[in-house]
Structure formats: C-alpha cells, structure tokens
Amino acid sequence: MNEPTGAAPDAATSIFNLPDYRVISASVLGDGRRRVIVETDQPPGCPTCGVVASRRKERRFQRIRDIPVAGAVEVLWCKYRWYCEERACARLSFFESTTQVPRRARSTGRLRDHVVDAVIRSGRAVSETAAAFGISWWTVRAALNEACLLTLPDVDELSPRMLGIDEHRFRSVRFFRDPGSSSWVRHEPWMTTIVDLDSGQVLGVVDGRDHKGVGDWLFARPLAWRLGVQVVAIDPSAAFRKALRMWLPRTAVAVDHFHLVSLGNQAMTEARQNLSQQVKGRRGRGVDKAWAHRMLLLRAGDTLTGNAAHRLAEVFAADDPTGKLEAVWKVKEQLRILLRTSSLADAAAAKEDLKALVEAAARPETNKLYRTVSRWWKEIEVLIVTGATTGKVEANNTGIKHIKRTARGYRNPGNYKSVILMRSAVRTAA
Numbered sequence: 001m002n003e004p005t006g007a008a009p010d011a012a013t014s015i016f017n018l019p020d021y022r023v024i025s026a027s028v029l030g031d032g033r034r035r036v037i038v039e040t041d042q043p044p045g046c047p048t049c050g051v052v053a054s055r056r057k058e059r060r061f062q063r064i065r066d067i068p069v070a071g072a073v074e075v076l077w078c079k080y081r082w083y084c085e086e087r088a089c090a091r092l093s094f095f096e097s098t099t100q101v102p103r104r105a106r107s108t109g110r111l112r113d114h115v116v117d118a119v120i121r122s123g124r125a126v127s128e129t130a131a132a133f134g135i136s137w138w139t140v141r142a143a144l145n146e147a148c149l150l151t152l153p154d155v156d157e158l159s160p161r162m163l164g165i166d167e168h169r170f171r172s173v174r175f176f177r178d179p180g181s182s183s184w185v186r187h188e189p190w191m192t193t194i195v196d197l198d199s200g201q202v203l204g205v206v207d208g209r210d211h212k213g214v215g216d217w218l219f220a221r222p223l224a225w226r227l228g229v230q231v232v233a234i235d236p237s238a239a240f241r242k243a244l245r246m247w248l249p250r251t252a253v254a255v256d257h258f259h260l261v262s263l264g265n266q267a268m269t270e271a272r273q274n275l276s277q278q279v280k281g282r283r284g285r286g287v288d289k290a291w292a293h294r295m296l297l298l299r300a301g302d303t304l305t306g307n308a309a310h311r312l313a314e315v316f317a318a319d320d321p322t323g324k325l326e327a328v329w330k331v332k333e334q335l336r337i338l339l340r341t342s343s344l345a346d347a348a349a350a351k352e353d354l355k356a357l358v359e360a361a362a363r364p365e366t367n368k369l370y371r372t373v374s375r376w377w378k379e380i381e382v383l384i385v386t387g388a389t390t391g392k393v394e395a396n397n398t399g400i401k402h403i404k405r406t407a408r409g410y411r412n413p414g415n416y417k418s419v420i421l422m423r424s425a426v427r428t429a430a
C-alpha cells in the first residue's frame with residue numbers, strides 16, 4: 001500500500017485502496033450502481049524533465065476499469081493537466097499518469113494483474129475471466145500480451161543443457177476447400193514445443209511439426225546457446241532430426257523412452273488383434289480372455305501384482321493356442337528391460353536378448369518393432385547414457401491439453417502460444 005505523506009487517508013480511500021489515489025466522492029446512482037471518483041494523492045513529475053509540478057490546469061474525467069471492490073464499481077478519475085514550470089524544459093503542460101494507470105492505459109494495474117492471474121495461474125478461460133471482471137475479451141487479451149512481454153524470460157539468456165522436442169495438435173482437424181481445384185484439403189494444426197528438460201520450462205512453441213519450424217527457431221538462437229545444448233530428446237518418428245543435424249550438429253540426439261514403450265505396446269495390441277483374426281477369424285470379444293484383459297497385456301510386467309500376474313498366466317493358458325501372444329508379450333517386456341539398462345554393455349546384451357525373442361515370436365508386429373529399435377539404436381544409446389527423455393515435454397503437453405480444454409479451442413495460434421509459454425514460466429518459477 002502507498003504511504004500518504006500528509007494526513008492519514010479517509011475511510012473511503014482506505015477501503016478503495018488504490019495506490020497513488022484518494023477517493024474524492026463515492027455515490028450510489030439511481031440504478032443502484034456505485035460510482036467512485038478518485039484523484040491522485042500527490043503532484044506528478046513532468047514526463048520530460050521529471051520536475052514535480054505544482055500548478056494545475058484544467059481537468060477531465062476519465063473512466064477507468066478496475067477490479068470489483070465489494071461488488072462492481074464505476075471508477076472515474078478526475079485527471080488534471082499540469083503546467084511544467086521548469087524553464088529549461090520544452091514541455092509546457094502534461095496530463096498526469098500513475099503506476100497503476102500509466103499513459104494511455106484505461107484500466108488499473110491491479111485489474112490487469114488479477115486478470116492475468118486468473119488466466120495463467122488459475123487456468124480460467126479468457127472469455128470467462130472477461131465476464132467475471134465485467135470487461136471485454138480484448139481487454140483480457142491485451143493484459144495477457146503485456147504481461148507476456150514483461151514476464152517471459154529471454155530464451156537466449158538461458159543456457160539449457162538438454163532440450164526435448166515434441167509435437168501436439170492444438171485444435172481439431174479442419175477441411176478447407178481449395179479455391180483452385182475446389183477439392184477439400186485436410187489441415188492439421190500442429191505445434192511443436194521445445195522444452196528445457198532440466199527445468200521443464202517451455203522455451204518455444206512453433207507452428208507445424210516438420211523440420212522447418214524447429215529449424216527456424218534454432219537458427220534464431222545465438223551460436224553459444226546452440227553449442228551449449230548437449231542432448232536433444234525427440235520421439236522416434238519425428239522429422240526433427242534434419243533440423244537438429246543442421247543447427248545442432250554437435251548435439252547428441254536421444255530418442256524418447258516413453259515413445260519407445262508405446263511402440264512396444266502398439267505392437268502388442270496389433271498382434272492381439274491380428275492373432276484373433278487369424279486364429280478365430282473375427283475380432284476379439286468379451287468372451288475372449290485376451291480381449292477382456294487387453295489392458296493387462298499392456299501393463300509393465302514388473303509392476304503386476306500377484307493377482308494380476310496370475311490372471312495374465314490364465315490369459316496365455318486359455319486364449320493363446322499358438323503361444324504367439326505370450327511371445328509378443330515377452331518382446332514388449334524385453335524392450336522395457338532394455339530401456340532400463342544403465343550402461344551400453346548392458347544395453348547391447350539386452351538387445352541381443354530382444355533379437356532372440358523377436359526371432360522366437362516370428363511375428364510381423366515384433367519384426368517391425370525390432371527394425372525401429374535397430375534404426376534408432378544410436379539415439380537409444382544416447383538415451384541410456386544421458387537419461388534424456390521428453391517426459392517433461394509430455395507433462396507440458398498435458399498442461400497444454402488443459403489450456404486447450406479450458407478455452408474450448410484457440411483460434412489464434414499466437415494467443416495460444418503466449419498462454420502456453422506464460423503458464424509454463426509461472427510453473428517453473430513456482
């Protein structure tokens with residue numbers, strides 16, 4: 001709170017509690033609305049020379065938007081023009097401004113703080129926040145943009161060691177009619193997030209999910225910054241490798257643990273479905289144990305309780321006449337074991353075991369999985385040595401999904417990006 005230099009503030013000023021202002025009148029209008037008229041409590045300094053003014057000229061009333069104070073209030077600022085009495089100063093007169101309401105501002109700083117807090121910290125939708133404070137959507141957006149400029153750290157000032165790059169779709173697929181050929185074009189609005197894996201902070205959000213967006217973003221970073229990055233974690237299907245080779249040629253690329261595990265699970269699911277077709281000639285149903293326990297098949301073998309392990313054994317005994325389902329399950333589990341190893345020698349040994357299990361299974365699904373593992377072996381080795389995974393990117397993507405849900409789909413990618421970056425910055429600082 002401000003410390004008035006003169007007398008103690010009167011009751012209305014204390015209750016209204018807007019720094020740099022005193023309440024000169026408070027009234028209830030005919031329709032029940034409350035109107036508060038305020039003026040500054042100290043003479044202002046000239047914006048050009050800084051000399052404190054002492055002579056007022058004319059005044060005018062400016063409506064300013066403010067937070068509700070015990071309910072909605074209409075706030076009028078009795079704003080004066082002052083003479084600059086400094087002879088050496090070229091400015092003759094000026095309108096006063098304050099920290100709460102700087103020049104050209106039409107809302108108080110405390111309103112802008114509340115609004116930014118509601119959207120960024122509490123995760124409320126922009127439209128909902130606007131309604132709650134009785135202001136327009138644009139005002140909330142403007143406050144967010146301003147806060148974005150003020151609070152977002154300069155990415156180039158940071159020196160991340162490990163980056164994670166991951167993509168997500170920021171709104172549903174749309175179809176546009178191409179005016180030339182009048183055919184429908186599928187448009188998938190993707191965005192790629194770049195995260196500091198040590199702090200978990202989102203450093204950048206770029207459009208698309210190809211090497212172009214990420215490449216341009218990396219190119220914009222200073223050379224020292226790029227040289228400081230030691231590891232980048234990406235998912236095994238990513239197109240980012242090209243951009244990385246170009247702009248971070250000396251950086252080790254790790255393939256993400258989580259994505260590999262889900263490839264293993266994908267192979268498991270496909271094998272279960274294909275086996276059902278091949279053995280029974282139909283899709284799985286509730287009566288099939290493999291179908292009924294399809295989620296159990298995907299669980300990590302080492303986390304199964306005695307009970308669950310028993311049920312899984314039953315599945316293999318009752319619903320796996322060819323033994324292939326169990327063979328695929330073993331491959332999936334071996335991949336997890338491989339990813340848990342902590343040395344290159346152990347990893348190589350685990351890969352040999354994986355190969356033997358894949359050969360024993362002799363299934364197209366696991367053959368494909370093994371080919372992927374082999375193709376990304378160098379990146380898997382980097383993962384095992386550095387432990388760099390995009391887990392934190394994923395955590396951010398979950399946060400991003402939440403942002404998306406609250407706002408029911410952002411239309412403007414720029415707005416979306418700023419909320420992602422700010423919420424991440426707030427979370428990282430907390």
Ligand SMILES: [Zn+2]
Nearest residue numbers: 046049084089
């Ligand atoms: Zn002046």
